[in-house]
Amino acid sequence: MNRTKPVVESPSEEEARVPASERAYRRLKQLILDNEIAAGSQMLELEAAARLGMSRTPVREAMVRLEQEGMVELRPRHGMRVLPISxxxxxxxxxxxxxxxxxxxxxxxxxxxxxxxxxxxxxxxxxxxxxxxxxxxxxxxxxxxxxxxxxxxxxxxxxxxxxxxxxxxxxxxxxxxxxxxxxxxxxxxxxxxxxxxxxxxxxxxxxxxxxxxxxxxxxxxxxxxxxxxxxxxx
Amino acid sequence: MNRTKPVVESPSEEEARVPASERAYRRLKQLILDNEIAAGSQMLELEAAARLGMSRTPVREAMVRLEQEGMVELRPRHGMRVLPISxxxxxxxxxxxxxxxxxxxxxxxxxxxxxxxxxxxxxxxxxxxxxxxxxxxxxxxxxxxxxxxxxxxxxxxxxxxxxxxxxxxxxxxxxxxxxxxxxxxxxxxxxxxxxxxxxxxxxxxxxxxxxxxxxxxxxxxxxxxxxxxxxxxx
DNA sequence: GCATCACTTAATGCATACATAAATGCATCC
DNA sequence: GGATGCATTTATGTATGCATTAAGTGATGC
Missing domain, CATH: 1.20.120.530 (GntR ligand-binding domain-like)
Structure with a gap:
């Protein structure tokens, strides 16, 4: 299990009007596309929340969206796992x-x-x-x-x-x-x-x-x- | 605006193991597919929550999923609107x-x-x-x-x-x-x-x-x- | 060494509370 | 009657707390 070390990322001013859940979605998706969260690795809601500097609620919403898009799977107690592509x-x-x-x-x-x-x-x-x-x-x-x-x-x-x-x-x-x-x-x-x-x-x-x-x-x-x-x- | 009158729907026993958010998703989707929530009409989170007998949190998650599927749109303060098909x-x-x-x-x-x-x-x-x-x-x-x-x-x-x-x-x-x-x-x-x-x-x-x-x-x-x-x- | 069991920990799912800001209602003015 | 301004109401977005239970750990027995 690849745990990402928490690095708090605060929203910039121009992003402040964008809802946190949208910011979380965009950020997490970019991390996945850039392979910065490796395929097969997992990230807990709390980890992502800490990293993105927000509570679990908007993070969870972002993760649900990413799951819907087929980018990740969510498993209780294992967080969000980036789906490898076979x-x-x-x-x-x-x-x-x-x-x-x-x-x-x-x-x-x-x-x-x-x-x-x-x-x-x-x-x-x-x-x-x-x-x-x-x-x-x-x-x-x-x-x-x-x-x-x-x-x-x-x-x-x-x-x-x-x-x-x-x-x-x-x-x-x-x-x-x-x-x-x-x-x-x-x-x-x-x-x-x-x-x-x-x-x-x-x-x-x-x-x-x-x-x-x-x-x-x-x-x-x-x-x-x-x-x-x-x-x-x- | 077509407001659905709240009718509380409690989960049956066999459904109890299905997470509330999944139940909400299925139920709301069925209501839309059956035209029981009319195209163009809106339903607030609180209304849906009251109707489904749960809190707003799982309802919101269900609505986000339905939005992702192109079935509805979510607008702050207007709730979930079923998208009409032109x-x-x-x-x-x-x-x-x-x-x-x-x-x-x-x-x-x-x-x-x-x-x-x-x-x-x-x-x-x-x-x-x-x-x-x-x-x-x-x-x-x-x-x-x-x-x-x-x-x-x-x-x-x-x-x-x-x-x-x-x-x-x-x-x-x-x-x-x-x-x-x-x-x-x-x-x-x-x-x-x-x-x-x-x-x-x-x-x-x-x-x-x-x-x-x-x-x-x-x-x-x-x-x-x-x-x-x-x-x-x- | 391995299997089993009991206990503890902790991650999620969900409920609730709070802050914010959009929508609404009302009063006043032209 | 319509426009404007202000106060109030309320719906969402989010944070936080709580309950549940899966997963991890350690002890014990064979």
């Missing part, structure tokens, strides 16, 4: 993302995108290109995340965007951890560029196919990596 | 269900189903057939729901099943309310039967296409109905 879980997650983002791509191409939206997508592609040229994988991954988020938003389905974000967050640590273990994502960015073109050309079938294949390939590689390296605590 | 929201919901269930159908056909699983699907189809012959629409809708749930479970993706359930629940009242406004779902059940055959034949593409078209048609009809009848509070 290869099988990763495959599940990416199956869902493939279906939903494929639908988003199709929707975006059907609805069409205005010049600003297309420019933003293209800008993300360009930035990925630059990041690859500069061997800056972190920058690449940030632009990649932005691209995917923008794509989903283009579908104009608020529920979809929310679900995709939650599901994607579950795999975040796995992506981060394997970032330097993967081959340089050159063909990945070719897919991105082709997808932008399909959206511009208003070709829903093509957009969907490109993106589903793209997502499937990425998933296969990621799942295989996690399996091959025996990574268990992601 | 035609646009319905379209969003069904787009998501179409993508996810289409993926489930493809997955089920790819993995294959054992004889028990196939029999269960076929049994649901048969029961829908009987219900149609007996003009028992409620029975039909229950068998229909069962069919869809079983289909999604066949994909063997636990996260998928959970997401589909949540998204589907958001549209539950709309389905219930329009049940008798829709034409008799004869062709719907033909789709179901064809899907079972595609799964049995292990034809993923066909399964996916059948089911996506089925879902799309159902969505179009439902959305049009809600629009045409000017139904706002679903």
């Amino acid at each position: 290869p099988d879980a990763l495959a599940e997650i990416y199956d869902i993302l493939t279906a939903l983002e494929g639908m988003a791509a199709e929707s975006a191409a059907r609805k069409g995108a205005n010049p600003d939206q297309l420019a933003a997508l293209q800008q993300a592609v360009d930035e990925m290109e630059e990041a690859l040229a500069a061997d800056d994988l972190l920058r690449w991954s940030q632009a990649d995340a932005r691209f995917h988020r923008q794509l989903v938003e283009l579908a104009g389905n608020r529920r979809l965007a929310s679900i995709v974000e939650q599901v994607s967050d579950q795999a975040h640590r796995a992506r981060l951890t394997t970032l330097r273990l993967r081959p340089k994502p050159v063909s990945s960015n070719r897919d991105h560029a082709a997808l932008v073109a399909a959206i511009r050309d208003r070709d829903p079938q093509k957009a969907r196919e490109i993106h589903e294949q793209h997502r499937r390939r990425a998933a296969e590689m990621l799942v295989a990596l996690v399996r091959d390296f025996g990574l268990k605590q992601l | 035609p646009d929201a319905l379209a969003e919901i069904y787009d998501i269900l179409t993508a996810l269930e289409g993926m489930a159908a493809e997955s089920a056909a790819r993995k294959g189903a054992n004889p028990d699983q196939l029999a269960a699907l076929q049994q649901a189809v048969d029961e829908m057939e009987e219900a149609l012959a007996a003009d028992d629409l409620l029975r039909w809708s229950q068998a229909d729901a069962r069919f869809h749930r079983q289909l999604v479970e066949l994909a063997g993706n636990r996260r998928l099943a959970s997401i589909v359930e949540q998204v589907s629940d958001q549209a539950h009242r709309a389905r219930l309310t329009t049940l008798r406004l829709r034409p008799k779902p004869v062709s719907s059940n033909r789709d179901h039967a064809a899907l079972v055959a595609a799964i049995r034949d292990r034809d993923p593409q066909k399964a996916r296409e059948i089911h996506e078209q089925h879902r799309r048609r159902a969505a179009e009809m439902l959305v049009a109905l809600v629009r045409d009848f000017g139904l706002k509070q679903l």
Whole structure:
């Protein structure tokens, strides 16, 4: 059991208007996404409360939300445990993302995108290109995340965007951890560029196919990596 | 503002081991799904607590969960408001269900189903057939729901099943309310039967296409109905 | 050394109290 | 009649206390 040493974190002034439970939720989630609370490790309500400088009540509310999102499990007397992501879980997650983002791509191409939206997508592609040229994988991954988020938003389905974000967050640590273990994502960015073109050309079938294949390939590689390296605590 | 008159509901013995917050969640959700708390109406924490015979603490936890599921919104000093489902929201919901269930159908056909699983699907189809012959629409809708749930479970993706359930629940009242406004779902059940055959034949593409078209048609009809009848509070 | 039992500790679930601030009601003015 | 200001009421967000019981620890017996 990995117990985090209490470090009291007081709210800054600008945060003071945000309810404590929301602050707790955001902070705990960030700690999980950043792998600062390791997968498989546990944190008691009282520990989190001490660390965040508040009472147990808002902390508990934050933990319930995180449990609802599939990021953690809550067990009486054991606190909040960050759920590790197994290869099988990763495959599940990416199956869902493939279906939903494929639908988003199709929707975006059907609805069409205005010049600003297309420019933003293209800008993300360009930035990925630059990041690859500069061997800056972190920058690449940030632009990649932005691209995917923008794509989903283009579908104009608020529920979809929310679900995709939650599901994607579950795999975040796995992506981060394997970032330097993967081959340089050159063909990945070719897919991105082709997808932008399909959206511009208003070709829903093509957009969907490109993106589903793209997502499937990425998933296969990621799942295989996690399996091959025996990574268990992601 | 529609205020529900407090009726105290004490837990039965078999429920006593279920935490109060879980009981509150289930009860409130059922009230929403059954349209006993009307869309658009509000219920204060204290009202719900009085009605459920517990303190505000577990009630609040239940409400936070329901908010996370997109069933309600919580506003300080206004309590929990059941979110109405507009035609646009319905379209969003069904787009998501179409993508996810289409993926489930493809997955089920790819993995294959054992004889028990196939029999269960076929049994649901048969029961829908009987219900149609007996003009028992409620029975039909229950068998229909069962069919869809079983289909999604066949994909063997636990996260998928959970997401589909949540998204589907958001549209539950709309389905219930329009049940008798829709034409008799004869062709719907033909789709179901064809899907079972595609799964049995292990034809993923066909399964996916059948089911996506089925879902799309159902969505179009439902959305049009809600629009045409000017139904706002679903 | 291992299993069992009794006792103690402590983490959660929940109830209650308190502080804050939004909503409401009322009086006054134009 | 409508707008404004002020006082009062009240619903939430949170802190704290209490009851329950699971988990941990130590002693004992085989």
